[in-house]
Amino acid sequence: MEPVNIGQALASFDALWSPRILTTVNDYDVRVAKVRGEHLWHSHADTDEFFLVVDGELDIALRDRTVHLGQGDTFVVPRGVEHKPSSERGAHILMFEPSGTSTVGDHHEEVPDHVDATTGHALRRP
Template sequence: MSEDVRNVQAALDAVAEHWQPHRLTSVNDYDVKVVKLLGEFVWHTHPDTDELFMVISGTLTIQLRDRDVVLGPNDVFVVPRGVEHCPRADAEVHALLFEPQGTVNTGDAGGDRTAAVRELG
């Protein structure tokens, strides 16, 4: 990356669409992504990796088949590899995702909500 310091809020301000992750930076083989979420996503799994969600603002519900996990600002939750989940945001949520480079947002589900990771500015 060309910059040493990245501002999370400035990065989120640059994101226009929901469910479209943008790479903020990388740590070793992991990407740190900013994303805006609104509505319900798709049920999916990531068979080969865990996925970490950190909420910056709003309330995010991670629906699991056996329970719902509700995250507020500054909360972190790791969805273990292979666990089916469906994120839902009843109002706009700003979040960070931590996952291996190349991880697809829709996991094994594919479909029209699959997004390529975008670079910020």
């Protein structure tokens, strides 16, 4: 039970689309990730997905529109809704998801090599 600095956590890894777990709140992971380029179309059947842009810009394509998020913006993708996050210039994001939620959802396209299909990685602490 020690404080976690988001900036230091983000500085501790370089991998894109490979979230680190900052902490757990009840049954939810608080994750941070560095992103650039495109993720993949996917959905989460049983959970909403919360995004907060810490730095940069993130687009979340939905089948009927694209939501653009800037630094400090939040957005919730409702459960079951197909979405595809992307960031042309790169972004640092924070997400809330139930522990054990896959980064590629329950239903998804083929996972490209640059996307880490994971339930989150432990944050390395000094």
